[in-house]
Amino acid sequence: MSIDKETIRHVAHLARIELQPNELEKLFGELHEILGFIDKLSILNVEQIKPTSHILPISNVLREDELHVSLNSDKALENAPSKKGNFFSVPKIIE
Amino acid sequence: MKYQTVIGLEVHLQLNTKTKAFCGCSTDFGKAPNSNVCPVCLGFPGSLPVYNRQALNSAIKLALAFNCQIQEHTKFDRKNYFYPDLPKNYQISQFDLPLSRNGYLDIYTQNLPKRIGITRVHLEEDAGKLIHETGCSLVDFNRTGIPLLEIVSEPDLNSPSEAFDYLNSLKSIIEYLDVSDCDMEKGSLRCDANISLRLLGAKELGVKTELKNMNSFKGVKDALTFEVERQTQLLETNQELVQETRLWDVEKAVTVVMRTKEGAKDYRYFPDPDLTVFIIEESMIAQIKAQLPELPQEKMRRFVKEYGLTEYDAKILVSSKNDAQFAENCIQNYPGEDKKEIVNWLIGPLLSEANLRKVKLHALNLNTNELISLIGFVQRQEISYLCAKNVLSQLIDTGKTTQDLIQEGNLQQISNADALSEVIETVIHENAKSVSDFKAGKTNALMYLVGQVMKKSSGKANPKVVGDLVRRRLS
């Protein structure tokens, strides 16, 4: 499996990462290698192996429906780059 | 109709847990902005989500009530996209291993039963709320992380009114289960729709439109109705339909294209490594199944069987859980085997009073015993039905007893011929035209004359007796 530069640009855009031309070159090489490495799996017979979605052999971790103390809004907004009253403020979003 | 309408609905439902899906923040509605938040629901680095046991229980309950198969192995995935109402830049949702699949909902539509398939019911979390101001948008994360269920129907609905009936059935069941308050105004129930048209008999589905931004069940119906017309017109004039998302504009009563963001549908789902998988054991399912309440359909069948109600009457009474409870209480307390009379009062005068006051039947705060006492007065012909309806209204408004209201209003029915004769004479004297009409064989004229006597006696005359007296007097 290989990857072209257009796909890398697309994925970078989806992740909201801005790539400089030299970074694109670098990633192109690195991703190529990573995908080549993953390709090795295709030569293994995994028919008998159950798909894994989590590396730890634990399941059903749940919490009771009990209130904890939330942050007060001053604290919650403390590191906000921009705020207005008790709200976080962001550049205007229009759908 | 040349075309078949094909509709599938996607309902997002907030569960009524005390706390959010993955943290202990309160789910209370209407609190000061950003006061129900913590590092988990704000998506701070290093915080760890843990799912709410009550939310899982409620979800399984609902999935079972919708006849879904609960999956033995289920997990959470991350749905990745950037939007200011989503602090983690991904929504915790479910992709390939949802909680449940392959259910159905039996609905009544145009008085016929129809089975609507449920594709899946899966777990996810709500996003925050955005308020758009000039120059900036404000974000409140109180809603972020409230547990949601996504309930996806099969494209089995074939008209806007069928979609409307499906939503009402769905809401009724959810109310019975008590897993959500189902309030569309508060946003605890939201609905998107997919709609396409195809030539009758065609196998392939047509190009679909996704509809959003409907704020009520009626809005869903109106938006779908508009879309049926719009799509029909495009097809009839051989214009191309495009797959697109359209927003319902309730003011203008039209749907408008939503400007789509590039690559918006590329969500790159992957398993959320912060959350473990869930193995739902048979024993857990059996335990929750045992806790399921009697659901509207079962209750309807029981009302028909136990109390001799018609299916039509029973359906009206069971559509809301509290109303059903109130009605059953009335029916049980009503003396005798024959329950027709009390049911007629519930479906008739009581329901009109409720509609008039824009409340549910049970919220009329009517004392069951007073209602039964009132019906007794009518049955013994001590007061007229007309007066009784007025007394009912006063019972609701004043909270006084039936006995007192009848006495205070001096409403005892007049059945005595002597007491009625004077009024009857006056009415006959004043309505010569109706009298001659009646003599000429027009039976409607008699009804009119009786009505006039009722009016003059302030509704106290016994209409049956009056009818007999007038007929005798004029023959």
Ligand SMILES: [Zn+2]
């Ligand atoms: Zn929280």
